[in-house]
Amino acid sequence: MYWSRTLIPTARQAPADAQIASHQWMIRAGLVRQIAAGVYDWLPLGWRAMQKICAIIRQEMDATGAQELHLPALLPAQWWKQTGRYADYGPLLFKVKDRRDTEMILGPTHEECVTELVKAYVGSHKQLPLILYQIQGKFRDEARPRNGLLRVREFFMKDAYSFHSSAESLHETYQAMYHAYVRIFRRCGVSAVAVEAESGPIGGEASHEFICPCAAGEDVMVRSEDGAYAANLERAGRAIFAPLTLATAAAAPPAPLQRVPTPGAATMQQVGQMLGAPPQHMIKTLVFVAGKDAPRPWVLACVRGDHEVNEAKLRHVAGSVELAPAEPARAAGLIIGFVGPHAANTIPAQLVIDPDVLALPTAIAGGNEVDWHVKNFNWRHHLHPAAAQRAVVADIRNAVPGDRSPAGSPLTFSKGIELGHVFKLGTRYSQALGATYLDENQQAQAIIMGCYGIGPGRILVAALETLCDADGINWPMSIAPYQVVITPIQYEGRARQVADQLHAELVTRGVDVLLDDRDQRPGVKFKDADLIGIPLRVVLGEKGLAAGQAELKRRGEKGPVMLPLANLAAAVDERVRKCLAEATL
RNA sequence: CGGGGCGUAGCUCAGCUUGGCUAGAGCGCUUGGUUCGGGACCAAGAGGUCGCAGGUUCAAAUCCUGUCGCCCCGACCA
CATH class of the missing domain: 3.40.50.800 (Anticodon-binding domain)
Structure with a gap:
C-alpha cells in the first residue's frame, strides 16, 4: 500500500477527552474515531490490526475443532425473557421495538440464540460434542462508557459455545479452550494471567478470566506470593484462621448496649469520626432481600466497618440476593444506615456474619433507629437465641491486603484488563430453552454447555497500554497493521x-x-x-x-x-x- | 443514577467575570517559492449554525432559563 492513497489521519495532539494512553495513541495514530460515548469508527489502520487479531483467534479456534458461524445482532426479546436474563441484565440491555411493536434486543452475548439453533438441529448424543463460535459486534447500554476503547457500548467479541452430553466432555473442551486462549494471547504479544473468576449473571459453575496486568485496567486480580493462587477480586478467597462460631465467639464482660446519638451519620466514616472510633471496631450491616418471590426474606450481611461485602460470596451462603431498597426495609424496621445485627432479634431476618466481624468482642453497631448507634455490642450477649440459630458465619467480604490465600500465602493486589473469559455453563440455558438430546437409552437430557469469550478490541487496547513508548505504538509483528x-x-x-x-x-x-x-x-x-x-x-x-x-x-x-x-x-x-x-x- | 467539569475552525485552546467594530491564536489544510536524515521557513489563502432552543437587551460567544452532547469521580457492570 502506498501511504499517499491511505486514510491514516495522524495527529500531533490527542483530543482532551482521551485520558488513558491507549486511547490517546489510538486517536493520534489514526486507528479509531469517536462517534458518541462508547461508539467508535474503526479506521483502516485500526481495522487491519483488529483483523490480524481476529485471524489469530480464528486459527486457534479452528484448531480446537470449533466452527465459525454468524448470528444476528438483532434478537427476539422473548428468548431473553425465557432464560430470565431480560430482567437480570436490566438497563444494560439495548432494547428496541420493530414497527409491529415486537420487542427486540441488540445482543450483548448469544447464549440464547445459539442454544435455540442447537435445539433446532441437534437431537442425538451422536451429534455431540459440538463447538460453534462467532466473531461479531455486540452491544451493551453501559451506564458509563469510559477509558477509551476499554468500556464501550458497541464492541467486537469472539464467543464460542460448546455442547456436550457429559461433564467429562465439557471439561475436555474447557481445557482445550483454556490452552487455546493461552496461545492466542501469547501470539498477539500481550501478557495474560489466568485467574479464577465468578461466572456472574451468565450463570454456571466454573470459570477463569484472562487478565492483562496494567494500571489502566478496571479489574482487580488477587495473586498469592507463592504463585499458586490467582483469582479476581470478586472470587478471591482467603484463609480463615481459628474459625469462630456464634457459640465460640468472644464473650466480653457483660455490658449493656449503650445508645449513642449519631445524627445524620449513616456511613462508617461519619460514625467513626463522630464517635472517635476506627471502622475496624465497628459492625457494618447491609440489608439484602433473598429469593425471587414475595415475601422476600431479609438477609443481614455483617462485616467489619473497614471491609466490603462481596455479593457473590454472600450468594454462595444465602442464595440469590440483592441489596434491599431503602423504603420497604425502613417500613419493616430496618433503617438503612442505622441497622445493627440485633435487628434480627425482632425481625425474622437471617444474619450472615463474616468471621472478622464476629471476632470483635465489643463493637459499635447501628442502633436500629434513625440517628442512633450503639456501643458495647457483643455477639454472645446481644443476640437472642432465635436470631443466633438462624445466623450463618461465612467469608462474605472482599479480600484485602494483609489477607492470605486459602493455602496461607500473602495476597497481592493488582489491576488488569479482562481479555477473555471461559465458563462452564452446565444446563442453565438448555433447560430454560428446552434444548435436549436423546441419550443411548432414548432418554431426553438437557445439553451441557460451555462458553468462551474474547474481546479482540481489548487485546488491542492491552497491547497499546503495555507496549507504547514516548514516540508511539510498538506493535508486535503478529498484529501490526x-x-x-x-x-x-x-x-x-x-x-x-x-x-x-x-x-x-x-x-x-x-x-x-x-x-x-x-x-x-x-x-x-x-x-x-x-x-x-x-x-x-x-x-x-x-x-x-x-x-x-x-x-x-x-x-x-x-x-x-x-x-x-x-x-x-x-x-x-x-x-x-x-x-x-x-x-x- | 449522585457529584464535578467542559461544549468557540479538523485538533489544542484564548475571548465570557464587566454584553458593543469584521470572533482570535498555534497546529493541521490549500496555493506559490525556498528547503529536505527526526514533526522546516517565507508569502498568500480557505475554513465558524460560538452545541441547540427560548428569553432579557438598541445590541448576546458573553447575561438568564431550558435542553442535548462529551469527559472525569462514584454507584453499577459476562
Whole structure:
C-alpha cells in the first residue's frame, strides 16, 4: 500500500477527552474515531490490526475443532425473557421495538440464540460434542462508557459455545479452550494471567478470566506470593484462621448496649469520626432481600466497618440476593444506615456474619433507629437465641491486603484488563430453552454447555497500554497493521525506483508493506512511522543507495542494520518471518 | 443514577467575570517559492449554525432559563 492513497489521519495532539494512553495513541495514530460515548469508527489502520487479531483467534479456534458461524445482532426479546436474563441484565440491555411493536434486543452475548439453533438441529448424543463460535459486534447500554476503547457500548467479541452430553466432555473442551486462549494471547504479544473468576449473571459453575496486568485496567486480580493462587477480586478467597462460631465467639464482660446519638451519620466514616472510633471496631450491616418471590426474606450481611461485602460470596451462603431498597426495609424496621445485627432479634431476618466481624468482642453497631448507634455490642450477649440459630458465619467480604490465600500465602493486589473469559455453563440455558438430546437409552437430557469469550478490541487496547513508548505504538509483528514501512528519504530518482521495486516484491511475498511515498520532509515520515508503530522500517537514503545499501530498523531498537540492495526483499521477508516465529513460541 | 467539569475552525485552546467594530491564536489544510536524515521557513489563502432552543437587551460567544452532547469521580457492570 502506498501511504499517499491511505486514510491514516495522524495527529500531533490527542483530543482532551482521551485520558488513558491507549486511547490517546489510538486517536493520534489514526486507528479509531469517536462517534458518541462508547461508539467508535474503526479506521483502516485500526481495522487491519483488529483483523490480524481476529485471524489469530480464528486459527486457534479452528484448531480446537470449533466452527465459525454468524448470528444476528438483532434478537427476539422473548428468548431473553425465557432464560430470565431480560430482567437480570436490566438497563444494560439495548432494547428496541420493530414497527409491529415486537420487542427486540441488540445482543450483548448469544447464549440464547445459539442454544435455540442447537435445539433446532441437534437431537442425538451422536451429534455431540459440538463447538460453534462467532466473531461479531455486540452491544451493551453501559451506564458509563469510559477509558477509551476499554468500556464501550458497541464492541467486537469472539464467543464460542460448546455442547456436550457429559461433564467429562465439557471439561475436555474447557481445557482445550483454556490452552487455546493461552496461545492466542501469547501470539498477539500481550501478557495474560489466568485467574479464577465468578461466572456472574451468565450463570454456571466454573470459570477463569484472562487478565492483562496494567494500571489502566478496571479489574482487580488477587495473586498469592507463592504463585499458586490467582483469582479476581470478586472470587478471591482467603484463609480463615481459628474459625469462630456464634457459640465460640468472644464473650466480653457483660455490658449493656449503650445508645449513642449519631445524627445524620449513616456511613462508617461519619460514625467513626463522630464517635472517635476506627471502622475496624465497628459492625457494618447491609440489608439484602433473598429469593425471587414475595415475601422476600431479609438477609443481614455483617462485616467489619473497614471491609466490603462481596455479593457473590454472600450468594454462595444465602442464595440469590440483592441489596434491599431503602423504603420497604425502613417500613419493616430496618433503617438503612442505622441497622445493627440485633435487628434480627425482632425481625425474622437471617444474619450472615463474616468471621472478622464476629471476632470483635465489643463493637459499635447501628442502633436500629434513625440517628442512633450503639456501643458495647457483643455477639454472645446481644443476640437472642432465635436470631443466633438462624445466623450463618461465612467469608462474605472482599479480600484485602494483609489477607492470605486459602493455602496461607500473602495476597497481592493488582489491576488488569479482562481479555477473555471461559465458563462452564452446565444446563442453565438448555433447560430454560428446552434444548435436549436423546441419550443411548432414548432418554431426553438437557445439553451441557460451555462458553468462551474474547474481546479482540481489548487485546488491542492491552497491547497499546503495555507496549507504547514516548514516540508511539510498538506493535508486535503478529498484529501490526503493516509489518514493514519503506521510507525513502526523497521519493524520487533511484530511491523511488528501489522503493517501488521493494514494495512490489514484498507484496508478492505476502508481506504487509506500506510505502511512504508522500512528499514530506524525512522528519515527518520518521515521526509518523514511529507513531503508527510499524515493526520494521526500511530507509532508502542517498548515501546508502550510493553504497548499494538500505537501512533496516526494528521499531524500538536503537540502530539500523545495513543490508545490500541485492536480495533486499528476501532479507526483509526473512526478518518478518523470524519475528512472527518468535511470537508463536 | 449522585457529584464535578467542559461544549468557540479538523485538533489544542484564548475571548465570557464587566454584553458593543469584521470572533482570535498555534497546529493541521490549500496555493506559490525556498528547503529536505527526526514533526522546516517565507508569502498568500480557505475554513465558524460560538452545541441547540427560548428569553432579557438598541445590541448576546458573553447575561438568564431550558435542553442535548462529551469527559472525569462514584454507584453499577459476562
